[in-house]
Amino acid sequence: MSNAELLLPLLVAVPILMAAVPIALGLWFDRTGWSVTALTTVGLFAATSYVAATVYETGREVHVLGGWEEPQGIGIELVADPFSALIVLLVTVTAAGLLAYTRTGGPRGNTFYAGYLLLVGGLIGLSLTGDVFNMFVFLEIVGLGTYAMISSGDGPESAVAALKYLILGTVGASLYLIGVGFLFMATGALNIEVLGTEAIPAIVEEGGSDLTLLRAAFAFIFVGFALKVAQWPLHTWQPDAYQHAPDGVTPLIAALVSTVSAYALGRVMFTAFGVEFLATTPYLQEIVVTVGAVSVVAGSTLAVVQQDVKRMFAYSSVSQFGLVIAAYGALTETALVGAIIHLIGHGVMKAGLFVAAGVIAISYGARTVDEYAGLAENRPLAAGSTAILLIALIGIPPSAGFIGKWYIAVGAIQAELWSIAAVIFLSTMLTLAYAARLLEKMYFTPATPVESPHPPGVATDGGEPNEGQESSSEHRTDGGVLANESRFERGSPDAVSLGMFILLVGIAISAVVLGFAGGLFFEWLEPFTSEVFN
């Protein structure tokens, strides 16, 4: 039993247990949440790095919970392979990094950080689990954490958005559970490894009524995940949730929650059901590709017409995940690697864009596209980082967005699915449409008189101003009100901490640096993809 294997259950258990600590300490101290969370997430990142290094050598680490080693498939397994290790790395890095924003940007309070840790624990569990029912439980833990995070905003809209997501998210997870029920009926197994290597190939070979059950199971699971990943037309919860969540929370959920759900779909599709089942089932490939392609087009088109910047980025997520789903449907090794790269790249870029949106809202008071006018002149650093991230999102090399799309396109052409290749080209055009709209406002439109004269250095009392900032955000669309409201309304550059800037610039740089890592990803994921496409 290696060290890395023992770390796997700890990666899941430690954040969930630590979630109780901020609340317990809150009985005596007011502000321990941030420190506890920072300590835990950095520790998790270190542990994940160690696990990832071990996985690089051994290819796969498995921990069977409860000591049910024999017979295989009875005990719940936690599995770290190149694919899941990569996702856990993304989760821990993002969770630790975004604390630099919430330190001064809020939301505050010990209960918020308890929810933060619970969400991180759920995400790591969802990434590591090797059992389809356990996956449902973690899906719901992630959901619960996300609902709590979204509703931690001050405004009443955040509660409405969270309730909407709760109802839709529960339906999604329940549909997944029905799929698991059919899967269990057909095979009698819940372990992903057992399903993928023995149970499902046997049924695919044999055919008959069990195969019908299996197809029904896949249909339910796919629709359930399409809801969780926010594919058109099941995406309606996402724009509300991203827009109304507090600025400090949106980067976390936008970068991780849908990403890990998309990972889970990939895991169930490729490790449990297997390429043979996917390729032999009539119309399955067409349906998956169509869902993805339609989401790409619908998501980008809706993004173009949005006024609110956070809402625009939310619709952009719908379209980017459409690419990932379409790439899953291509069923080639290159497209799968491209999908995984795009998952990681999109997570990094969206985290950066939402951090940028938060920073700009605090320092410039801008939340709609029109209010971004003149940003480059007044806040060059924030505008520059946003511009780099937008260019990366469009997919201009070298950037994380480019290599993901490139591999997906190459994979689609290998599979002779010209529709995906066309959709990628179209999505780049449409991404350019909404990104260029924002870039044009920031760099080429002079600031409007309402926004223009910024009294320098208004907020001088440390980190406090942004608390007023949070609660008054809903009035911001009306420029006339701004002048009469409190001095924090328009925002002040002093409200942005050094940590926020380092975080933002760091993410922008990593979005570019990841653009050079295509070959590295390929090599790293080789053990996983060769097992899937043996």
Next chain:
Amino acid sequence: MIEWGLEILATRYAYALMFVLMGVGMYMMIANQNLVKKLIGVNLFQTAIFLFFVAVAYVEGGKSPVVPADPDPGTLSMASPLPHVIVLTAIVVGIALTAVGLALIVRIHAEYGTLREDTLREVRADE
């Protein structure tokens, strides 16, 4: 054809019931304007799935893994314990979801003073 349908209904009535119950839950979730009743619809939807799991757990001629083996196992109809464990876990998850949902509804009621979705939409449109 009708006989065949009746036979299916007689032997598989649990599945038919489950989908009826699920439909009722789904309809409540979509059509009812009251937020609390929407949440009850979600619960009904989930309960239907739990019943489905319990219904599939019967194993004809199976052996109970817990009780010592019966000398003549072929005559017994046993229930597999695994789906029951799954349902227990899922019930706990469902309770947590209901609690969070109700907490959100309490907050919405405190902020907007209404539990009806159509009124809520009007209030929000006015702002």
